[in-house]
Amino acid sequence: MKKLFSVNQSKKERVIRFIIGAVMCIPALTHGYAFSYILLALGGALIFNALSGICFVYKMLGYSTCPIER
Numbered sequence: 001m002k003k004l005f006s007v008n009q010s011k012k013e014r015v016i017r018f019i020i021g022a023v024m025c026i027p028a029l030t031h032g033y034a035f036s037y038i039l040l041a042l043g044g045a046l047i048f049n050a051l052s053g054i055c056f057v058y059k060m061l062g063y064s065t066c067p068i069e070r
Contacts, residue, residue: 007053008064014050021046 009017024043027036049055058064 005054008058008066009049009053009055010065010067013065014053017046018050021050 021043024039024046027033028040028043030036053066
């Protein structure tokens, strides 16, 4: 279980994901279109990845940008 939840993103990547996720959430708060809710879901996933430092797609591919040794 520990290996599943180990950080695999660098700090710079986490900041970029957070900014992109926040920008993607803005249309859902300002407009009520169906497409804006899709952006809200994708933005929320990016913000979760940024805050936790865990990307499950990276886990499946065996990729890591985190400089911490395992």
